[in-house]
Amino acid sequence: MREQQDVSDPDDIRATFIFHPPINDAAAWHMTLEGFVHALTASFPAAFTKHRTSQLRDNPVVDFEIEIQPGIWIEGVASTPVENSAVITLVGATVSEAARFAQWLRTTLVPAASPICFSSEAALDSGDTTEWHIPADGDFDEIRTVVAEHRAAHNDE
Numbered sequence: 001m002r003e004q005q006d007v008s009d010p011d012d013i014r015a016t017f018i019f020h021p022p023i024n025d026a027a028a029w030h031m032t033l034e035g036f037v038h039a040l041t042a043s044f045p046a047a048f049t050k051h052r053t054s055q056l057r058d059n060p061v062v063d064f065e066i067e068i069q070p071g072i073w074i075e076g077v078a079s080t081p082v083e084n085s086a087v088i089t090l091v092g093a094t095v096s097e098a099a100r101f102a103q104w105l106r107t108t109l110v111p112a113a114s115p116i117c118f119s120s121e122a123a124l125d126s127g128d129t130t131e132w133h134i135p136a137d138g139d140f141d142e143i144r145t146v147v148a149e150h151r152a153a154h155n156d157e
Contacts, residue, residue, distance in 0.1 A: 019117070044066040120154055
């Protein structure tokens with residue numbers, strides 16, 4: 001049974017997080033949807049993926065659901081709005097779930113020299129377009145700290 005946590009714990013609040021390459025270097029990840037699906041299913045064998053066309057921009061996207069940790073599932077959408085670029089959205093994720101996913105991105109999908117930028121729906125809704133960065137190295141706790149700081153700065157979602 002999970003211990004009761006303080007209500008200010010960022011893992012008590014679910015949010016939508018958006019991961020992407022730097023805006024001034026949108027193709028830095030050289031991502032394709034096929035490459036994303038391959039990496040995802042290689043890392044998470046029980047992954048569910050579904051290709052569809054986005055109703056917003058009429059471009060191909062991939063819906064996905066993965067077991068990020070035993071018994072903990074997250075879902076999201078991956079798109080490549082321009083060739084080789086990437087926007088990966090996690091829907092309803094906690095800070096820890098988003099940090100685990102960012103750690104996976106950093107170690108599996110994103111080229112070593114490329115930064116991973118992120119934001120959240122709450123930040124964008126408030127007009128904040130600041131690019132937050134996942135640490136280029138460091139462990140899960142360091143990544144979680146950065147994601148938690150972002151979430152605390154935009155906790156009105």
